[in-house]
Amino acid sequence: MDGVEVVRDVEMNADLGEEVDIRALAREVSLLKAHIVKKEEAARSLHAAQSAVSTTFFEKCLSTAVAQITSRAAYELIVFGFFKGKFGDDTVIARLIYALFATIVFPGVAWLIRGNRTAGETWWKDYLKLLGQALPIMIAWAWKDFVSQVIxxxxxxxxxxxxxAVGLTVFVAILQFLPCFSWATKSVNEGGDSDTILARYCIVAGQVALALGYAWxxxxxxxxxxxxxxxxxxxxSFLAQLAYLFLITSLIAAATRFWQSKAAKVAEELADRSSADPTTSTSSHTVTEARAIADKFGDLTISSSAxxxxxxxxxxxDQLWFTLINGCTSSTSCTAPSNLIYSVGLSIIFSYLTAYQLGSDDKIISSLRDNxxxxxxxxxxxxxxxxxxxxxxxxxGGWNLVxxxxxLLFAxxxxxxxxxxTFLQRQRAEAKALDKDLL
Incomplete structure (x- = not known):
């Protein structure tokens, strides 16, 4: 009997050991699966982030060029069509006419092609996506050219x-301080029914940072x-320009860090004050509003500094390539082939730097650099x-130039x-290939 019991104990212990081994193996498999899923999510997130940065960079490059061409074409048409030439204040009026036209027409067009109207992967849908991204830059460029002409x-x-620069910044700060601007910005960001045509016009005050940047x-x-x-x-001359670049890089980065830190502290103070005392006096409101306008002025100055x-x-x-290497006084005094080589070279190098996020690990410096x-x-x-x-x-000049x-604009x-x-199709194909490899 004792021998039989010993055998049974051994068999039970063996079964128990196998069960324990299976449970341990199951836990290891579960951990491995979780690790693989985490790695897959990280790979997808990295690809999505790189794709978003590359797409934004590509959109900005294309939109900048098309905004300038559109502005120049409209300017030449207005000058020669209505003023019969470029004389004195007529040039400022011509720039103002186009800027007002862009401000009146483009927000409405942006509203018409919003949201689901650009959903899809066809050429036309992608074209509308690009147009939606370009319209705010076209408004910004119109006002930048107006400021440039005035100066x-x-x-x-x-x-x-x-x-x-100061007057324009104060004026825009006051416009952005109005309640309708905050409401409109939130509505457009939320999309859907909140994104109304009125909201599109109210956010125009936030689309003139380029003009402010040019003035500053x-x-x-x-x-x-x-x-x-x-x-x-x-x-x-180049060394003086290079020293200036290093100087403003340090100053703008330091000012941006300081202002971001200050904004975070102010937001925290206001939140604490509101929770502690929901009711405030009229004088307190006046002080708060004055401070808010001052803060908005600072926000605009910092954003313009980019x-x-x-x-x-x-x-x-420009000075490195055209003046030192090619011996020209400026880009416009150099030949078209030298400008073409310069443009293609910058496009390739900067696209690579942007796609792989090479360079400084400092987020502020990286943001300044990408812009x-x-x-x-x-x-x-x-x-x-x-x-x-x-x-x-x-x-x-004349009608031949117009x-x-x-x-050029049409082409x-x-x-x-x-x-x-083509760019978006390649991005989509890469994303699908990544999903297939991960699966």
Missing amino acids: GNLGNKFYAEISL NQVATWLVGRVQEKTQTPIQ FVYGWGLLDTL AMALTVGWAWMNFFNVSISNATDGK LAYFV YWICTGWWYH
Whole structure:
């Protein structure tokens, strides 16, 4: 009997051991599956993030160029169609007419092609997606050209530049402080029925950062311009520009960090104050509103400084390529082939840097850099188009110039739609291939 019981105990222990081993193995398999799922999600997230950054960069590059071409075509048409030439204040009025036209028409068009109307993967749907992204930039560029024309007509005087920059920033800050702006921004971001045509017009005040950036860039570059006038050689002029780029990079990054930290503290203070005492006096409201306007002024100045950095990078690379390497005084004085090589080279290099997020790990520096690279690539292609048209029309104005810009505008819109659709199709194919590999 004792021997039989011993055998039974051994068999039971063996069964129990096998059960324990199976449970341990099941846990390991479960952990392995969770690890694999986590890795797959990380791979998808990384690809989605890289795809989003690349798409945004590509959209900004295409939109910058098309915004400039549209603005220039409209300007030439208005000048020669209504004013019979470029004379004095007529140029400012021509820029203002187009800026007002863009402000009145483009928000309505953006509202018409919103949401589900761009859903799909056909060429036309992708074209509408790009148009929706380009319209705000076209509004911004229209007002930037107006500001540029005003500064030029005032003789590029420093007092005029800083007065215009401060005045314009205060005006836009007041517009963005209005309750309707916050409501409209939230409504457009939510989409659906909240995204009304009225909301589209109310957010226009937030689409003029480029004009503010240009105005502040004129102020920031006034001193470096005076220094470059004293230089004896192109290399000295370039070194002055390079030193300016390093300086504004440090200053803008530091100012942005400080302002972001300050904004976070202010938001925390307001939240604590509201929870502690929901009722406030009229005088407290007045102080709070004054402070909010001041904060909005700071927000706009900081956001505009990103474009100051963008133009700093653009001017530095332009001087390196056109002045030092090609011996030209500017991009427009160089040949079309040199502009084409420059544009293609920047497009390839900056696309690679953007796609793989190479460079600084500092998020602020990376954000400034990405915005600057898109502006630089778009502007480089604009210069190539301008030089090509100038060569085609022998540098003469009139209706031949107007026709040339409208032909370019039509051709560029068609080509841009095809490029963008091809780009998105490749992104979609890569995403599907990744899903297939992971499965």
